[in-house]
Amino acid sequence: MSGEGSAAGAAPASLASLAERLGPDAATIEPAALAERARDWWALSFLAEARGDRIVGPAAVVLPASTEEVAVVLRWATKTGTPVVPRGGGSGVSGGARPEQGWVVLDLTRMDRMLEVDDESRAVHVEAGIRGDRLESALQPRRLTVGNYPQSIAISTVGGWIAASSAGQASAGFGAIADRLLGLTAVFGSGEVVSMKPMPRSAAGPDLRRLLVGSEGTLGVVTEAWLACSPLPTSWEWEVFGFASFESCMAALRGVRRVESGAAVIRGYDEVDAALSFGPAGHAGGCLAMVGFDAGLPGLADRRRAVAEEATGAGGEGIDPSKEYGANWWNHRNDAVDLYRRIMGPDRIFWSGAVVDTMEVAGLWSGLPRLYAGVRAALAEGDPEPGRAAATRRSEVRLR
Numbered sequence: 391m392s393g394e395g396s397a398a399g400a401a402p403a404s405l406a407s408l409a410e411r412l413g414p415d416a417a418t419i420e421p422a423a424l425a426e427r428a429r430d431w432w433a434l435s436f437l438a439e440a441r442g443d444r445i446v447g448p449a450a451v452v453l454p455a456s457t458e459e460v461a462v463v464l465r466w467a468t469k470t471g472t473p474v475v476p477r478g479g480g481s482g483v484s485g486g487a488r489p490e491q492g493w494v495v496l497d498l499t500r501m502d503r504m505l506e507v508d509d510e511s512r513a514v515h516v517e518a519g520i521r522g523d524r525l526e527s528a529l530q531p532r533r534l535t536v537g538n539y540p541q542s543i544a545i546s547t548v549g550g551w552i553a554a555s556s557a558g559q560a561s562a563g564f565g566a567i568a569d570r571l572l573g574l575t576a577v578f579g580s581g582e583v584v585s586m587k588p589m590p591r592s593a594a595g596p597d598l599r600r601l602l603v604g605s606e607g608t609l610g611v612v613t614e615a616w617l618a619c620s621p622l623p624t625s626w627e628w629e630v631f632g633f634a635s636f637e638s639c640m641a642a643l644r645g646v647r648r649v650e651s652g653a654a655v656i657r658g659y660d661e662v663d664a665a666l667s668f669g670p671a672g673h674a675g676g677c678l679a680m681v682g683f684d685a686g687l688p689g690l691a692d693r694r695r696a697v698a699e700e701a702t703g704a705g706g707e708g709i710d711p712s713k714e715y716g717a718n719w720w721n722h723r724n725d726a727v728d729l730y731r732r733i734m735g736p737d738r739i740f741w742s743g744a745v746v747d748t749m750e751v752a753g754l755w756s757g758l759p760r761l762y763a764g765v766r767a768a769l770a771e772g773d774p775e776p777g778r779a780a781a782t783r784r785s786e787v788r789l790r
């Protein structure tokens with residue numbers, strides 16, 4: 391095992407015996423490696439760090455290179471009673487990858503290969519620790535995409551997407567990760583390896599793949615996945631509309647969804663979020679709805695017309711295309727990750743009490759006004775300067 395110092399919690403001798411059963415450099419207690427995995431992107435962890443709290447790192451980090459090594463670690467953990475927490479990119483926002491004292495972090499990022507592409511079925515087989523942006527780059531020469539584009543794509547992994555039930559910025563068209571997941575291999579706490587073959591649907595009995603989606607590492611460790619691919623859009627076309635109220639914006643998006651326009655991106659911005667996101671591009675005020683199409687979609691002109699009819703019918707006004715809100719957003723859609731880090735990390739570029747967080751909620755159309763009002767009210771509660779908090783954003787609007 392590499393590193394110095396003693397491991398708190400899991401007994402050092404026991405850790406050393408685990409390290410012997412793994413490949414070289416697969417386990418470490420180096421302080422820097424432990425500190426790096428002491429938290430994920432959970433806002434409360436960032437705040438504790440900013441307050442100067444002592445952040446407890448794990449007892450050790452193990453970096454398996456294969457499903458069999460993951461099984462070795464979990465068998466060892468069960469035998470020794472050591473808590474293990476799986477980790478991909480560590481970009482989760484609910485503290486799921488955060489270890490407690492004495493725990494071992496099972497870091498999957500060495501398992502980062504694209505194993506196979508089935509061009510005929512448009513499906514890709516990967517190891518779970520592959521980062522999202524690297525997967526997309528590897529698929530690009532084949533003109534394929536998985537289509538799961540979370541804002542955190544460059545800091546998250548396929549295993550983390552499955553375990554945290556990820557939905558990307560084009561999920562209106564490509565679906566969320568649950569919709570792209572065809573098969574997976576997982577290791578359970580006993581060390582048992584279970585492979586679920588790639589299938590478009592479960593034809594009989596419950597769909598066990600779904601058990602792992604959103605399980606946050608509590609039910610098993612995902613080591614491999616088969617994901618559905620789609621043709622990679624060559625470019626995008628955008629329709630953007632302004633609205634006087636969030637209610638009319640929502641009514642428009644509901645209509646857009648119902649005309650089955652084939653749009654891959656459907657986004658609604660309330661007034662605060664529209665000002666934050668498009669103020670620098672000249673947005674003068676009001677809410678916004680943005681609809682993005684794969685430019686190669688057959689019948690695009692008719693689809694755009696149908697969307698425009700729904701939006702204007704709900705009171706929207708088309709935004710001058712020369713402002714290029716859509717293209718601008720697409721090109722800069724992930725910039726907020728760095729800003730997030732600078733606000734919440736050690737730089738604390740705004741005032742010390744500033745907090746940014748991202749959360750996903752889901753609801754039926756009929757429940758959205760209450761949900762929206764409730765989230766805003768909760769955010770504004772205790773705000774010393776009302777209105778400064780409470781920007782809301784929805785990256786995905788889908789009917790289930």
Ligand SMILES: Cc1cc2nc3c(=O)[nH]c(=O)nc-3n(C[C@H](O)[C@H](O)[C@H](O)COP(=O)(O)OP(=O)(O)OC[C@H]3O[C@@H](n4cnc5c(N)ncnc54)[C@H](O)[C@@H]3O)c2cc1C
Binds near residue numbers: 519608748
């Ligand atoms: C700025 C920012 C923007 C974000 N935008 C989005 C967005 O647009 N859409 C979205 O869905 N999410 C978003 N997220 C949240 C986060 O990126 C996702 O939840 C992502 O799926 C986490 O992947 P990860 O590899 O970083 O997982 P981690 O943070 O490492 O882990 C997340 C959870 O999954 C478990 N886990 C990790 N790997 C495995 C595995 N192989 N097997 C079993 N369990 C595992 C962990 O124990 C933990 O409970 C954003 C986060 C940030 C910080």
